[in-house]
Amino acid sequence: DAKTTQPNSMESNEEEPVHLPCNHSTISGTDYIHWYRQLPSQGPEYVIHGLTSNVNNRMASLAIAEDRKSSTLILHRATLRDAAVYYCIASYSGGGADGLTFGKGTHLIIQP
Amino acid sequence: DAGITQSPRHKVTETGTPVTLRCHQTENHRYMYWYRQDPGHGLRLIHYSYGVKDTDKGEVSDGYSVSRSKTEDFLLTLESATSSQTSVYFCAISESEGGTVNTEAFFGQGTRLTVV
Numbered sequence: 214d215a216k217t218t219q220p221n222s223m224e225s226n227e228e229e230p231v232h233l234p235c236n237h238s239t240i241s242g243t244d245y246i247h248w249y250r251q252l253p254s255q256g257p258e259y260v261i262h263g264l265t266s267n268v269n270n271r272m273a274s275l276a277i278a279e280d281r282k283s284s285t286l287i288l289h290r291a292t293l294r295d296a297a298v299y300y301c302i303a304s305y306s307g308g309g310a311d312g313l314t315f316g317k318g319t320h321l322i323i324q325p
Numbered sequence: 326d327a328g329i330t331q332s333p334r335h336k337v338t339e340t341g342t343p344v345t346l347r348c349h350q351t352e353n354h355r356y357m358y359w360y361r362q363d364p365g366h367g368l369r370l371i372h373y374s375y376g377v378k379d380t381d382k383g384e385v386s387d388g389y390s391v392s393r394s395k396t397e398d399f400l401l402t403l404e405s406a407t408s409s410q411t412s413v414y415f416c417a418i419s420e421s422e423g424g425t426v427n428t429e430a431f432f433g434q435g436t437r438l439t440v441v
Contacts, residue, residue: 256432258432
């Protein structure tokens, strides 16, 4: 898996959009960008993943830079329940023999 | 939610004793994983399984063994627990096969193990 770099923590206000950045300058052409989040005292949960094009789902949007060296996870309207550690992972597979390589992630704090 | 159950959820054990953690899934997924999570670290892969009786080592496998005799169960054993194995252990499952990327991993709730 390619190395990823994320800010240690970020703070945002409830009901405002949140943009979580991730740098992955050594990503290979076949690596997907996966985002997981971990709520307090829970296991990680899948958020979104993509390869080149921007992706949307019910939880979030993923914006991928044209050169793929960075990406941004967008929470359109943060709620208190979105307070979690967010992990960005650059990996060929979401599972398989390699599993997932987690860094330290970004601790997202949501202020009411 | 994906059907993954870890047991026990909490355990305190003494140094030198054997400990077995169980992961049970009802999703019939092919891949199963054991991770550990320590303060200041992300999750680190201990062992994984790609089928019944098919297992392999991950990044931090020393001191751990695993077994998978049925699709639904993946056991993690600490043969002789040490204080350095105090951690939160997570089981995960996925359906991904080699080269298949359109999948996601599902994680259990974790087992908090304390070795005293």
